Amino acid sequence: MTVEYIRYRVPGDTAEFEQAYGRAARFLALAPQCADYELSRCTEEPGTYILRITWSSPEDHLKGFRQGELFPGFLAEIRPYVTAVEEMRHYEPTAVRGTGGAVPSLYEWAGGAEAFERLTERFYAKVTADDVVGPLFAHMDPAHPKFVAMWLAEVFGGPSRYTDERGGYAHMLAHHLGKAITEPQRRRWVNLLADAADDVGLPDDPEFRAAFMGYLEWGTRLAIANSQPGANPPREAPVPHWGWGVAPPYLG
Numbered sequence: 674m675t676v677e678y679i680r681y682r683v684p685g686d687t688a689e690f691e692q693a694y695g696r697a698a699r700f701l702a703l704a705p706q707c708a709d710y711e712l713s714r715c716t717e718e719p720g721t722y723i724l725r726i727t728w729s730s731p732e733d734h735l736k737g738f739r740q741g742e743l744f745p746g747f748l749a750e751i752r753p754y755v756t757a758v759e760e761m762r763h764y765e766p767t768a769v770r771g772t773g774g775a776v777p778s779l780y781e782w783a784g785g786a787e788a789f790e791r792l793t794e795r796f797y798a799k800v801t802a803d804d805v806v807g808p809l810f811a812h813m814d815p816a817h818p819k820f821v822a823m824w825l826a827e828v829f830g831g832p833s834r835y836t837d838e839r840g841g842y843a844h845m846l847a848h849h850l851g852k853a854i855t856e857p858q859r860r861r862w863v864n865l866l867a868d869a870a871d872d873v874g875l876p877d878d879p880e881f882r883a884a885f886m887g888y889l890e891w892g893t894r895l896a897i898a899n900s901q902p903g904a905n906p907p908r909e910a911p912v913p914h915w916g917w918g919v920a921p922p923y924l925g
């Protein structure tokens with residue numbers, strides 16, 4: 674991915690400029706090389722704009738889009754503003770990124786470490802009594818619920834205890850390798866965790882539950898793939914961090 678920034682200083686009618694970009698954006702929306710785009714207006718100097726476009730690569734932008742069939746239509750809309758461009762360059766994102774304190778983490782929203790411990794205690798009580806998934810956990814370490822609570826807490830934005838104290842992703846992966854988890858087992862695992870979330874009173878607002886269940890769908894489908902005989906997933910990776918996605922926390 675590469676991020677293109679285009680800085681404009683628009684001398685005349687800024688409403689017309691925004692309308693022109695509104696029309697030009699249709700071509701970006703169709704471009705397979707474009708991941709997303711956003712036009713922002715400067716608060717202090719309203720004639721100044723920055724357009725941010727994320728492209729799959731500089732080559733995809735310069736060869737794929739610029740030399741492709743969508744570019745003439747795009748350019749026709751914004752041609753009057755070409756002379757207003759002050760900067761037009763590609764930037765590589767760095768590791769410095771994240772959300773600030775204005776958005777609570779899913780970990781905080783859920784109720785912190787104690788909420789995840791209540792959740793997994795309840796969940797594994799259901800799991801071990803279950804005929805579909807129970808046999809997989811027959812020799813489970815008694816501390817397993819606590820370890821999975823640490824994992825979930827870290828994934829959802831809590832402290833990095835699973836990484837620091839338990840071996841992180843590599844350790845979690847090692848527990849799934851060769852387990853040959855089936856789809857009915859995966860589905861039961863997800864259903865029991867959703868039931869446990871209700872039982873222990875995890876927040877049930879739509880935004881939290883959509884993000885929570887989104888991670889469970891993603892993680893359990895990976896667990897199936899990684900657990901099949903002969904699977905060769907990456908042995909080292911960071912613990913994933915899961916956020917709110919498209920539905921931010923409801924603060925109404």
Ligand code: HEM
Binds near residue numbers: 806809821845888897
């Ligand atoms: C989001 C999905 C999942 C997450 C986050 C997860 C997390 C974990 C973690 C962190 C461990 C290692 C705990 C430790 O440090 O000792 C573990 C082990 C294990 N997981 Fe998962 N898991 C997921 C999905 C599944 C599914 C779908 C199954 C099977 C239906 C499964 C079966 C197991 C088993 C059998 C172990 C070893 C338990 C033991 O004997 O101690 N996991 N899991």
